[in-house]
Amino acid sequence: MSETAIRNVIVSDRVRLARNYHDLPFSTQKSPENALLCIARAREAMEALEQEYTLYQLNAMPQVERMKLVERHLISRDLLKNADSGAALIRTDKHVSVMVNEEDHLRIQAIGDGLSLQDTAREAFEAEEALEDVCTFSFDPQLGYLTSCPTNTGTGMRASLMMHLPMLTRYKQMGNVNQSIAKLGLTIRGIYGEGSEALGDLYQVSNQVTLGRTEEEIIDAVTAVGKKMIDMEQALRQRAMKEKHAELTDNIWRSYGLLRYARQMDEKEFMQHWSNLRLGTVLEILKTPLASVDELLTVAQSAHAKRYAESMGAELTVDQARSAMIRTTLRLTP
Amino acid sequence: MLCEECGKNQATVSITVTTGSGTNTRRLCPECMKKMELNLVKGDIQSFLSSVLSVLGNEKKTEEKPSVVCTACGLSYAEFEHTGRLGCAQCYRDFASHLKPSLQKIHGRTQHAGRKPKAFVPDPQDELNQRIIELRKQMDEAVADENFEEAARLRDELRALTESQEVTEQ
Ligand SMILES: [Zn+2]
Numbered sequence: 001m002s003e004t005a006i007r008n009v010i011v012s013d014r015v016r017l018a019r020n021y022h023d024l025p026f027s028t029q030k031s032p033e034n035a036l037l038c039i040a041r042a043r044e045a046m047e048a049l050e051q052e053y054t055l056y057q058l059n060a061m062p063q064v065e066r067m068k069l070v071e072r073h074l075i076s077r078d079l080l081k082n083a084d085s086g087a088a089l090i091r092t093d094k095h096v097s098v099m100v101n102e103e104d105h106l107r108i109q110a111i112g113d114g115l116s117l118q119d120t121a122r123e124a125f126e127a128e129e130a131l132e133d134v135c136t137f138s139f140d141p142q143l144g145y146l147t148s149c150p151t152n153t154g155t156g157m158r159a160s161l162m163m164h165l166p167m168l169t170r171y172k173q174m175g176n177v178n179q180s181i182a183k184l185g186l187t188i189r190g191i192y193g194e195g196s197e198a199l200g201d202l203y204q205v206s207n208q209v210t211l212g213r214t215e216e217e218i219i220d221a222v223t224a225v226g227k228k229m230i231d232m233e234q235a236l237r238q239r240a241m242k243e244k245h246a247e248l249t250d251n252i253w254r255s256y257g258l259l260r261y262a263r264q265m266d267e268k269e270f271m272q273h274w275s276n277l278r279l280g281t282v283l284e285i286l287k288t289p290l291a292s293v294d295e296l297l298t299v300a301q302s303a304h305a306k307r308y309a310e311s312m313g314a315e316l317t318v319d320q321a322r323s324a325m326i327r328t329t330l331r332l333t334p
Numbered sequence: 335m336l337c338e339e340c341g342k343n344q345a346t347v348s349i350t351v352t353t354g355s356g357t358n359t360r361r362l363c364p365e366c367m368k369k370m371e372l373n374l375v376k377g378d379i380q381s382f383l384s385s386v387l388s389v390l391g392n393e394k395k396t397e398e399k400p401s402v403v404c405t406a407c408g409l410s411y412a413e414f415e416h417t418g419r420l421g422c423a424q425c426y427r428d429f430a431s432h433l434k435p436s437l438q439k440i441h442g443r444t445q446h447a448g449r450k451p452k453a454f455v456p457d458p459q460d461e462l463n464q465r466i467i468e469l470r471k472q473m474d475e476a477v478a479d480e481n482f483e484e485a486a487r488l489r490d491e492l493r494a495l496t497e498s499q500e501v502t503e504q
């Protein structure tokens with residue numbers, strides 16, 4: 001499969017490992033001493049690595065800065081619920097992060113770009129091994145790595161792909177996709193938005209099952225499904241280009257126009273037009289670089305927009321700041 | 335207090351049964367009491383006794399589920415069912431009999447197959463069992479592919495392994 005085909009559909013890939021120290025109860029919510037111990041151990045472990053990690057302690061950060069980490073997918077929303085004790089060690093290049101005191105003591109996460117789960121997993125395991133040098137993980141020969149929630153037990157691994165699937169969505173294929181991948185022990189859900197809506201036509205495919213499969217089997221299954229979905233999405237895009245060319249290009253240019261010239265835009269509207277912007281870019285109707293389009297997905301989220309407004313010293317609402325951010329990005333690119 | 339038979343209605347009657355091992359008092363709701371008395375009316379003292387005794391025998395079973403508590407962190411199984419979160423590693427051992435069916439339901443399997451900690455020393459018996467499972471799988475695949483020669487070879491290897499296992503067990 002070509003790099004282009006992959007980049008056209010997959011925004012990023014991610015591997016997350018859940019681990020707990022063997023000598024502490026899973027939840028650190030009621031024990032500040034244990035919470036601090038978890039952070040201290042993780043910090044010591046990451047210092048042994050060549051690449052630099054920075055410690056972020058949530059209780060020392062303003063809410064908007066915490067949200068920025070969420071918008072970059074460096075920490076989870078669940079970690080925000082434990083803002084008193086939650087922390088994250090984040091590698092300077094932002095590809096690896098270790099969340100501390102979330103649902104489990106440690107959530108090691110690596111993010112890659114594309115369909116390279118094997119490489120991404122290697123990055124996560126590197127961090128895992130550094131942590132293991134300092135401590136002992138809770139492990140059972142039969143059940144594998146023990147986690148707070150039994151849905152993560154075993155490998156403790158979640159391998160996922162963030163996929164942009166505008167055509168599978170518009171041709172109403174997501175229900176079928178969901179059904180057929182459930183049989184493989186995988187699951188798919190919208191990344192943005194509440195309930196069943198998937199803002200921006202962005203979905204996360206990941207393994208549901210963590211026990212009784214090796215890490216390789218899990219990665220292979222997610223990768224195989226990812227490839228299959230790329231093929232399906234690409235085929236529908238080609239079909240739409242043939243059968244509905246005028247409508248499709250009109251939609252894309254309208255979205256581009258709004259993103260380029262609007263003066264305020266809420267998250268929902270932004271996500272809808274962003275989907276068309278990305279589609280237009282990969283179909284080579286628009287000339288915006290794909291990297292800028294994907295970066296926009298992060299920097300036009302609310303916390304980033306709010307921070308941007310503050311840095312400009314302007315009296316802007318979040319929706320106005322979002323628009324300003326989008327206009328700036330699109331103005332700087334052809 | 336709730337009826338010890340059905341666990342739903344308020345217990346209003348108590349019945350004392352004397353058995354060889356001593357005296358036991360059960361508290362029941364009128365409905366359950368009636369069911370038991372019915373046996374008595376039928377003139378069958380034996381079945382009346384046995385139904386009351388089954389309540390005694392059930393005591394462990396019915397109480398075990400809600401009241402099993404982790405010996406390390408004190409989390410009860412009922413709390414786990416409520417939150418979906420276990421308290422510590424010991425919970426997995428103390429709730430093992432209840433957790434196994436849930437794990438089977440979630441994952442379809444109950445034997446870990448992935449990475450192990452660097453410091454983990456495997457039990458030779460586990461290693462052997464693992465090898466046997468693997469060989470069985472390969473043999474099934476060989477049969478499915480109609481590769482009978484390979485299947486026969488795997489069968490012999492399996493046989494040798496299981497025999498050596500029996501020897502070590504004796
Ligand atoms: Zn009753």
Ligand SMILES: [Zn+2]
Nearest residue numbers: 404407422425
């Ligand atoms: Zn426990």
